[in-house]
Amino acid sequence: MIFRFSAQQFVVKQCLILLASGLIGYWLGYFWLALFVVTAATLAWHYKFLLGLIKWLWHKNLLYPPESKGIWGHVYDGIYRRIKSYRKKQKQLNLRIRQYRDGAEALPDAAIVLDLYFNIRWSNKKANRLLGVRWPQDAGQRITNLVRSPVLNKYVKKMDFSEPCSIVSPDSPEQQIEMRFMLYGEDQYLMLARDVSQTKRLEKMRRDFVANVSHELKTPLTVMQGYVEVMLDQDDISEQWRKSLDTVQTQVSRMDRLVQQLLVLSKVEVPAEEDSRHNVHLPKLLDKVMEDVHWLNKQKGHEIAVEIDPRLGILGIESELKSACSNLIVNAMNYTGTGGRIDICWKKQGDYCLFSVKDTGCGISEFDISRLSERFYRVDKSRSRDTGGTGLGLAIVKHVAANHNAELLIESQLNQGSTFTIKFPASDSFTIRKLESAIN
Template sequence: MPWIWLRVLLALTLAVGGGLLGHLLGGAWGYALQAALTGALLGVGLLFSLDMLRGHRILRWLAESLNGPPPAFAGFWGELAARIERALRARERTADAERERLAQFLSAIEASPNGVLLLDASEQIEWCNQPAAEHLGLDRQRDLRQRVTNLVRAPAFVAMLQARAFDQPVQIPQPGGRGLLSIIVRPYGDGQRLVLTQDITERERADAMRRDFVANVSHEIRTPLTVVAGFVETLTNLPLSEVERKRVLALMAQQTQRMQSLVGDLLTLARLEGSPRPPADTWVPLARLSSAVELDARSLSAGRHRLAFDWGDGVELAGSEPELLSAVTNLVSNAVRYTPESGQIEVVWRRRAEGAGEIVVRDTGPGIAAEHLTRLTERFYRVDGSRSRDTGGTGLGLAIVKHVVQRHGGELLIESTPGVGSCFTLVLPASRVRAPATRLALQP
């Protein structure tokens, strides 16, 4: 560090120079020694005064929050000011980088769908993100420094904080009954708490649907199995006449067919949910679908209904032929099953103005009350359970139709009036409908 030696050399030079000047001036009055010492002290004092002035200017620069460059000095004070500035600027850059990382971290937390809430040792809110405020009904600004249990009064949550039982999450209703929350609390720091909230409304609804689905499947299969088991026992233990034996076997065959239909529909649903969307470049003639649908409908009706079919002028549909056939067949079969004898069933193909197409299945059956319409496509939902089983329905037909039409980009419209009849409309988008003439015109 050469500036130290220069500083020492400067001090010695001023002391020696002041001493020599004092010796020369004091020698004339006989006080050479005293004058030399006084001159040396004055030389060192001059250097000290200059240092005080420069130090004051540096302190004033520091007190003014480092506005502008540091004072321009040479030597020791210039080196000191430059080093202070470099250290402070480096510290500022580090602090800016930390603030940037903190801002990015908070932005990431804000982007999370889960809520994050920070509590101090007194359980007062230090910070929360927007999802947490929405989940718990908080105001992010107004409720800061408020005790969380004064704002979130769900008994399970309050009991968790009071008991410090943080090993298991608790579930509480959202404010206003909008849904269900799962809350996890984790301690950190000096008595602080990290509160994580998650909206589990959809998850709980899906779990409930799965539980209902398993229960419904078990019930639907258990009933015919019980019947078949009873008939097997009857055939085994009782002497039956030929007529009675044939009747029992016929009933067993009926229940077996019912179980086969149920399993078939379940497999169809599983295949629809687990497979990719149908291709948009595979074209199926509607006439090919219509012949299979008509044959099935006439066989199921057995002449008990007035059937009318109008399939238009021969269009083609893009998609999966088995899926489309299953959807239309389910609609027509439902109409046949639920329409009383001598009732009318009409199946019509129509082209909409915007190019979309629709298959309309209209019947003169008993109709469906308005409160049931929104739930008709739920699995195993039945307006009249006993009547559905009598007609051989599995409760999955309309669920299959809904899945098929949605996979093809369309929709299922349902209209019904009790005592008048029902109308089911399967709508397909224009991109999946074309006339044969269009296809031929494009060929070279």
């Protein structure tokens, strides 16, 4: 039964009861006794329903409250409506949880919900098959205690989840697992893991194929170049044949550069081991690069401004860093017109060490910037052929940057020049002592 509570009616009713009992007691000559009896009866009535309420709440598993009238009818009615509303919301919540879990179970990836301390809150069945994580048995366990991997441990401690973490499966050395962490809600992470073994194998096959083909091309190209040079040295060769052989030599040289860059790219695509990195005297390395490209500047007469911190070194692989720096400088020289300006800078700025090459060349449109580091992508193919470009230089730079925990940044406006920057973390830098500089 639904009661409509009114405070005014309740107060009026209580006053009328007390007034009536007072009048009756006054008429009988027992005013205070009548008030006492009515008050005691009222209290007994209230205690009766209060005990009934306690019994219903604690000892009876019933949805509907006991029948009552008066103020207790209002109390029972209010409690009943609250319980009914709560059960309705609980059913809706349970339905949503079931839908969420069904959706998570349908994912092709292993899904694990973690708290801010990386303890497991929930996981789907794929997580059990892929990582051996069982729910609810493993609830509360730290993920690094169940999936034992030094790579995952370091990744979690670093707290930088912008890139995925790739580990070898604890159960199978041939299985590669890629993990991604992302904030989920306010106080938890969602970890998605998937088997990327097949993708890794295909990538390795592609790299091996490119490396093997490039290596096999080196010998015939060397032979062709040798024969062309011998024929060009002949005095009795006609002008027509000399022109043709010059063209052949140019194309063979261009093909040789392409093969060399393919070999470099296939090498830097594989992330290097941490042990292979060492302190690199980058100012000295940049001096050597500038000497190597000096002949190119003679042809175009660029104005080159160099700002290099002579005491700033970096932890890395010298051959890869040299390749990345020379590619950026040569690109700037190739795509900057005669008499243009090129600024080369190596300095520490805040939490980063920046190697940048700024030019006043033709610039790049906003549409092309996002694709510049793709293999063989060239903004102007005819211009690239004229400059001897292969479309691999920036792809090499991008992979070298990734191997050094760095990032390649490109800023450019069409017909207003470009700035290419490799941003290294300052934690990987070191200060070159004067003694070391003198010895080197």
